[in-house]
Amino acid sequence: MPVVAKFEITYTQFLDEHGKAQQELPEFAADADEMARMYRFMHLTRVFDQRCINLQRTGQVNTIASSHGHEAAQIGLASAMRPEDVLAPSYREHGAVLWRGVRMSQLLAVWGGDERGHDWDGARHDFPYCVPIATQCLHAAGAALALKMRGQEACAVALCGDGATSEGAFYEALNAAGAMELPVVFWVTNNRYAISMNVQDQTGAETLAQKAIAVGIHGEQVDGNDLIAVRNAAEIALRRARSGGGASLVEALSYRLGDHTTADDATRYRPDEEVEQAARRAPLHRMKRFMQEHFGWTGEQEEALIAELEAEVEKEVEAYLAMPPPKIEDIFEHQFANMPAALEAQREIAHRYPVPD
C-alpha cells in the first residue's frame, strides 16, 4: 500500500544537564551581555516566584501558580520576542511577562485579587493571564490574523502547558493557523503535569509536538530546561512566523518543580524521587555551570546578583502592598464603555456599602 503521509519530530538540546555543550552553539550564546541578561531574568523569576509563595503563606496574596522549573522555557522564549509581537500567556508565565516589561507589583496585584494588575506595563497589547485552559491559543491566532492583515512584520505567541493540548480550543487554534497561514507560534511547556495528571495519560501521542502535523504547521521538540535550545528554537519559530513562513508548535520539555498552585499538594500524586531527579536537571543549575565555564561567572557574582534581585523584588512587594485599595465602583466603570442605566443604579447601591477587607 502506498504511504500517503510520513512525519518525524526533531528534539534539540545544546546543553546537557551539567551545562556542557553537546554541539556547536548558536551565535547568541557567545554574547556575554545577552547571556547575562537572560541569566539574570531566570534568577529574577525564581526569586520572585519564591517570594510569591511566601506572600501567599502569610496571607498577602491569594492562591498563586508557581513557575519553578520553567525559567529557561519562559525567558528563552520571551527574549526572542520583539516588543511589537503579541503574547497570549497562561497564568504560569511570570518570567515571560516580566521580561515583556510587566512590573512585579502588577503581577502581585493580579494574584492578590485586584484587576488593576492586568492593566499592566510593558507590551500593552499583550493579553492578560489566561485561566481557562488553551482558550488563549485562539486569541493568539486572532492577534496573528490582525498582524497579517495589517502587513506588520510581527507575530503572536501563545503559551500553554501539556494539559492544554487536550482542549478543543488548542486544536481549533492550530487548525486555523494552518488553514489561514497565520504568523503565530504555539509554545507548549510540557512540564509533565496538568495538576495531578501525568502527560503520559493525557494523550496517546508519543510527543505533543506532532499534533502540529495534523494541521500542516511546523512541529518540534526542544529541551525546555536548556536556555540555549529554547532561545534558539524560539528565534527560528518567530522568524518563520514573521517572514510569512507559517505557524509553529514548539514543545519544550520541562518539569514542574513546584506544586500546581499554592492550593495543591503534589506529594499526593508524584514520588519525591522523581522530583529530586528532575531538580538535578533544573534550568538554573545548568545555566550556572554554563556561565562559569564560558564567561568565568564566579560565586561572588552569583551571590551579589541574588542579593540585588531580592532587594528589587522587595521594593516591588512594598509597591504592591502600598497600592491604595481598589474601589467597588471600578467593577462598574470598566464593564462597558457606555454604562447602561441599570448598571449605574447598581453602582449607586454598591457605593453605599463598604467592602470588608
Next chain:
Amino acid sequence: MANLTLVEAVNQALAWEMAHDDSVVVFGEDVGVNGGVFRATVGLQEKFGAERVFDTPLAEAMIAGLSVGLATQGFKPVPEIQFMGFIYPALDQIVSHASRMRNRTRGRLTCPMVLRAPFGTGIRAPEHHSESTEAMFAHMPGVRVVIPSSPVRAYGLLLSAIRDLDPVIFLEPKRIYRAFRQEVPDNGEGLPLDKAFVTRPGTDVTLISWGASALETWNAAGELADEGIDCEVVDLATVSPIDKDTILESVSRTGRAVIVHEAAVSGGLGGEVAAILASEGLYSLEAPVVRVGGFDAVPPLARMEYGYIPGVQRIKDAVHECMES
C-alpha cells in the same frame, strides 16, 4: 430608497459600515463566495475583498476566539455563527473572554465585536436550527444582546452594534428574514442601543415582545383593535440591558402588560421584564402581568414548530386574560 427585507437590511448595514470603517471584518462559515446560507453577506466579498470577508474553518469556538484576538488588536470583527443552535462551542470565548476583557484589564484591552446569529423557529429547518436562547446571553454581564424585528431596525441597530465599543450578540429572527419589506434608506444612521421602541401607541394594554414574535404580536394588536382593545406594542430590541424606562412609562399609562416571546417561557427574559414591572411598576398595574412564550420543551421539529411558538390566537387569548382580570 431601497425596499428591503430584514436580511437585505442586515446586508446593507454591513456594506455601509465596511465602506466607512476599514477595521470592520466579516467572517464565518460560508459567508464569503456563498454569501452566507441566508445570503446576509452576499456581495460583500466582491465589494471588499477576500481579506476583509472570508470563510473560516468550521469551528465556532475558533470563530469567537479569533474575534476576541482581532478585537483586542484594533479590528472590529463581525463574525457570523450560522445558526444559534451551533453557538454553544463559542460560549466559552464569549463568557470567559469577550464579556470580561475590558473589565479584567481595567480598560487596557477591549473587545468591540458583533457576533451575528440567525435564531428562532419557523423555517422548517432540521433539528438544532430553531433555538431561541437569548436569555443565556442576557444573563452574562459584559455583553449586549440586540434583536431587530424589522428591516429598519435591523439596519439601524446593526450599525450601532458595530460602532459600539463592547461586544454585542446580534440575534436575527430568521422566521421574518423575508416576511415583509420596508423602505430602508442607506444613510448610515444608527438606531440607539439599550432602547426599546414603541411600534404602536395604545391605551388599554402594553404588549412587549422582540424578534419574530413581534410580528405576531403586532398582528394580534391589529385584530384586537377591531374588538375595541387598544394595544400599545413595544419592541424591546436590546434585550440586555433592558430599557426599563420605556416599558415602565408605557405600563404607567395602560396599567396592563403582556409579554410575548418565542423562547421557552420558564427562565426566559419575559420573567425579567415581569420582575421589572413587579418591583418598579407595581402601583401602575391593574392586572397580573401575563407571559406568553414557547413551551418548556425542546423546540420541536418542523411539523410542530407553529404549535410551539405563541401564535396570534394565543397572544389574543393572553390579552383577553389580562384585560378581564
